[in-house]
Amino acid sequence: MIWLYVHIVLFAIIVLIFYAYMSSMFSKISFSRGDPFQELKIAYISIKGDYRKAWMDGPFYDLLDLFDKRSYGKPARELPSIAIFYDDPSTVPSKDLRCIIGVVMHDDWKPKKMDDCLKFGTVNHMDDTIQCRLPDRSMMSVGNAVKRVFPALKKFHEATEISKNQFTALAEVYNFEKDKILFVEGTRQFGGLLSEPPKTFDY
Numbered sequence: 001m002i003w004l005y006v007h008i009v010l011f012a013i014i015v016l017i018f019y020a021y022m023s024s025m026f027s028k029i030s031f032s033r034g035d036p037f038q039e040l041k042i043a044y045i046s047i048k049g050d051y052r053k054a055w056m057d058g059p060f061y062d063l064l065d066l067f068d069k070r071s072y073g074k075p076a077r078e079l080p081s082i083a084i085f086y087d088d089p090s091t092v093p094s095k096d097l098r099c100i101i102g103v104v105m106h107d108d109w110k111p112k113k114m115d116d117c118l119k120f121g122t123v124n125h126m127d128d129t130i131q132c133r134l135p136d137r138s139m140m141s142v143g144n145a146v147k148r149v150f151p152a153l154k155k156f157h158e159a160t161e162i163s164k165n166q167f168t169a170l171a172e173v174y175n176f177e178k179d180k181i182l183f184v185e186g187t188r189q190f191g192g193l194l195s196e197p198p199k200t201f202d203y
Contacts, residue, residue, distance in 0.1 A: 029132060029134070029148055029149060029152045030132065031130050031131065031132050031152075031153065031156045032130070032131050032132075033128075033129075033130050033160075033187070034128055034129075035129055035131055036125070036126060036127045036128070036129065037123075037125070037126045037129045037131070037184050037186075038125055039122060039123065039124055039125040039192075040082065040104050040122065040123040041104070041105045041106075041107065041108060041109075041120070041121075041122055042082055042102035042103060042104050042105060042120070042121060042122070042123065042193070043066075043067055043102055043103050043105060043118055043119070043120055044063070044082075044100045044101060044102030044103070044118075044119055044120075044121065044193075045059065045062065045063050045066070045100065045101060045102070045117065045118065045119065045203050046098070046099075046100045046119065046198045046200065046201040046202060046203060047059055047098075047099050047100065047101065047201060047203040048095075048096070048097070048098055048201035048202075048203070049094065049095055049097060050094040050095070050097060051085060051089060051094075051097055051099055051146055053203075054083050054085075054099050054101050054146075055083070055101070059101060059203055060081075060101060062203075063076070063101055063102070063103065063118075064076040064077060064103070066117050066118045067103050067118065070111035070118065071111070072105065072109055072111075073109075074106075076103045079103050079104055079105070079106075079175070080103075080104040080173060080174060080175040080176040081101065081102065081103055081104065081173070081174045081175060082101070082102050082103075082104055082123070082171055082172065082173045082174070083099055083100065083101045083102075083171070083172045084099060084100050084102075084123075084169050084170070084171050084172075084193055084194060085097075085098075085099045085146070085150075085169060085170045085171075085172070086098040086099060086169045086197045087099075088150065088154070089150060090150065090151065090154070098197060098201050100119075100193065100198065100201075102121075104173075104176070119198065121192070121193045121198070122192045122193060123171065123192050123193050123194055124190045124191045124192030124194070124195075125190070126168075126184075126186040126187075126190045126194070128186070128187045128188070129184050129185060129186055129187065130153070130156065130167075130184070130185045130186075130187060131182065131183065131184050131185075132149060132152075132153070132182075132183040133177070133180045133181065133182055133183070134148075134149075134180070134181045134183075135179065135180065135181070145172070145181050145183075146172065149170070149172075149183050150170070153170065153183075153185065162187055162188070166187060166188045166189065167185055167186065167187065167188075168185055168186035168187075168188075168189065168190065168194035168195050169185070169193075169194050169195070169197070170183060170184075170185045171183065171184045171185070171194060
């Protein structure tokens, strides 16, 4: 019987280690300041509610489906994807949180047939940003990264001389750099989707 308990404990430890690795739970969070970030054209949907909805199967696969139905010429899964978070989850109730998730396009393409579901916008070029990179190992990394970066970024803000209202929203970009989740925030209002939220959040 004792060996059964030993095996159970060992299995639980292995599962916890695997989860910690795949979710990048213990990856160091560090920020760099001053790097530029290029302009991005994106097709997106806007979401209101808990940020965990952003990369859940429903909204994300709806985004991919909406994009692919409009014949861009390249499957959405092969393109970088982006989320932009407009509110601090430590100060705003989860039901009121606003974000968008989108697909990064390589040009100004828009489908001939438009509707209210898929929207288009620009992340403007920024010449001074705060950036952070974390390992992109699985979908567990995605959800865990957002929860860890927001409080760490708040502490980083407190150590800077920049007025709080000058920071843009926080962007989270995937497949932009190999095996990395890239977080980007502008240090002043550069315009575009990072500075100007959509008027409606309807998902």
